[in-house]
Amino acid sequence: MSYTEQEKERALKLYDEIGSIGKVINKLGYPSRQNMCTWIRNRNIAQTRKQVDCSDFPDHRRHPSLETKLNILHRCFECGEDILSVSEDTGYSRTSIYLWRRKDLAGGSIELMSKKKHLPRGPLEPExxxxxxxxxxxxxxxxxxxxxxxxxxxxxxxxxxxxxxxxxxxxxxx
CATH class of the missing domain: 1.20.5 (Single alpha-helices involved in coiled-coils or other helix-helix interfaces)
Structure with a gap:
């Protein structure tokens, strides 16, 4: 059965107030438990998913300079800051930070593939x-x-x- 957006919003709003799927279904008479779970899951995904900003600004380059990368690596792996917080602070993903570390940018050489998969925290070793x-x-x-x-x-x-x-x-x- 197909529900309107207003019906979905009403059910989700009631769920937020009550906190029980079963009570929402009993009170409204709709939807099925499976539909309600799907609506909740989709709503949470939409709320938590961040929009990716692919724009290239002078203060936040899409392809940052070596100096910027080394500064971020220094904060994460030498100073011991949490990678998630550095990622949120700088706007570069955690994946990018780990890739920069794996490529051994600290030594000034960028390898296409590195044999080192998991590098421990600690001082960056120059070549x-x-x-x-x-x-x-x-x-x-x-x-x-x-x-x-x-x-x-x-x-x-x-x-x-x-x-x-x-x-x-x-x-x-x-």
Whole structure:
């Protein structure tokens, strides 16, 4: 059976006053227990569900800067603030905060996937010196390989070049 919005509102209002589904049904003569439970559940979902704000404002960026992320991570994992309260305070979801932590933004490197699933609270550990030296070594190797590649390309161009017409050299006459 289909009920009007006014009937639903009347039943929900009476339920708020009485606090009993059975008494509401006895007093009004409608709805079924299942309908009443559904109305209550749907009303509670509508009240608790927050609207997602996807707008991008200068004071709250959709994609925050590294500094903002590190500040939030510092508050959550070093200072020990509750992640839910930091999330509500900053406007970034708890999921985002956990993802930033998992991606190890504190070290300055963003990995696509991290093997560390559950990181304990505590000071954010900066990357070790070994990783810095490895990064420098890799950059040097890239520069050397790019130089080698450029030299080989020029060598190939020179070898492919055909002899041009020489004006001083004449063909033998017949």
């Amino acid at each position: 070790t010196i070994e990783s810095d030296t490895t990064q420098v070594e890799l950059m040097d190797k890239i520069k050397k390989l790019e130089l080698e590649n450029d030299i080989l390309k020029e060598t190939i161009k020179v070898l492919k070049k055909e002899e041009g017409i020489d004006c001083d050299r004449r063909c033998p006459e017949k």
